[in-house]
Amino acid sequence: MKVLIIGSGGREHALAWKLAQSNKVEKIYVAPGNGGTAGEEKTENLPLGGADPATAEGQAALVEFARKETIALTVVGPEAPLAAGIADRFRAAELAVAGPGEKAARLETSKAYAKSFMEKYGVRAAKSRNFTDFAQALAYTEQQTLPVVIKADGLASGKGVVIAASAAEAKQALSAFMKDGVLGAAGKSVVIEEYLAGLEVSVLAAVSVTSGGKPVIKPFISARDHKRRFEGGQGPNTGGMGAIAPVPDFTAALQKDFASAILAPTLKGMEAEKMDYRGFIFFGLMLQNRRCYLLEYNARLGDPETQAVLPLLDSDCAELCQAVADGNLADFPLKWKKGAVCAPVAAASGYPGTFRSGDPIAINKAGLEKTGAKLFVSGAQRGRGGSSGSGLHTSGGRVLTVSARGEHAEDARGKAYSALRFVNFDGMVFRTDIGTEVPAADKAEAAG
DSSP, X not given: OEEEEEEOSHHHHHHHHHHHTOXXXXXXXXXXXXXXXGGSTTEEEOOOTTOOTTSHHHHHXXXXXXXXXXXXXXXXXXXXXXXXXXXXXXXXXXXXXXXXXXXXXXXXXXXXXXXXXXXXXXXXXXXXXEESOHHHHHHHHHTSXXXXXXXXXXXXXXXXXXXXXXXXXXHHHHIIIIISOTTXXXXXXXXXXXXXOSEXXXXXXXXXXXXXXXXXXXXXXXXXXXXXXXXXXXXXXXXXXXXXXXXXXXXXXXXXXXIIIIIHHHHHHHHHTTOOEEEEEEEEEEEETTEEEEEEEESSOOXXXXXXXXXXXXXXXXXXXXXXXXXXXXXXXXXXXXXXXXXEEEEETTTTSSOOOOOEEEEOHHHHHHHTOEEEESSEEXXXXXXXXXXXXXXXXXXXXXXXXXXXXXXXXXXXXXXHTTEEOTTEEOOSOTTSSOOTTGGGOOOO
């Protein structure tokens, strides 16, 4: 079968790598892909020529390509195309696709909708209120116990969440979002949420909810993303500086609590709202007082959690994605390998602020292979030779993830950081504590 992956990040590289391991897959196209997917087995990048998968023009071009090349399965990685209804468009063209429809994707694209969904169906979550009026929002924050979490309603590329520790910070955030329009339309409506302190856990899952099918959500093994830029959970939030899987403190009791207090009512709500949800979902959890609280939904797989979770998947990834797309997930057996994965991220100096790009990336392939680690590219392209001949150069803030599997967490961590020694580019930075005990500062994070 031929597979099409939509996206250009580390998540899409990990998907291409895992799908290529299936004997059922003969060819993988990644639109537009990156420097890592360009060199992956069975894989070829599909340049979009400026056409955006989140636009009608870009989606029409991808549908035409899928028909012409007889693509058997399309997997959508990022949120923007899902928000723009790409899955609906593919299904209307009778093309199999793993990705929720536009209505279902609102669980991520509108935080106000997601919070109302949680409340309506009894999903345990932080208390919150939605506002479209600046004065009313400001008055409400002044009545709340600080800190308070302020979230832009729409998609904001990871920049739409502020944890305000003072009234002045709350006013500044609300003014920037609602009056100054720093996030465009995404910030004109905001959700103000109570602050929850605890340990964060990410649970990725496969979903099959469709008319006539057996509704099911099958959770993957747990993961934890370290969002703060610096060691000890310090500094600004980022898109993720590394992840581990599974999470040692996500106990059997907490998993049971998650299933009953969050997963089950979510599935009930999807059925009741008649969603066409054939794709993946991300549950962002906060563990507090031995209970799980939902911070947010993402209507897709997380990044860099995917790079930590997929190496432990022992089921055929192509068969899994096909079962999701066909609505037959209920009968699919999810299997997992033993052990643990540690996946630190190497970023460009200055990230998440202004960073430099275009630097060649040197990779000692022989040394990297000895560690058994896998390098997943997020922000790098081919075309400029590095000193080791990798042909990769930096093109983004988060450049790559080094993912290593070990017999246990400490073994995985040792392999991952050994592997990082064989990768280098000017200004390369990374956290040295991914996979260690969660720092106190990280224990008080809210959703990023």
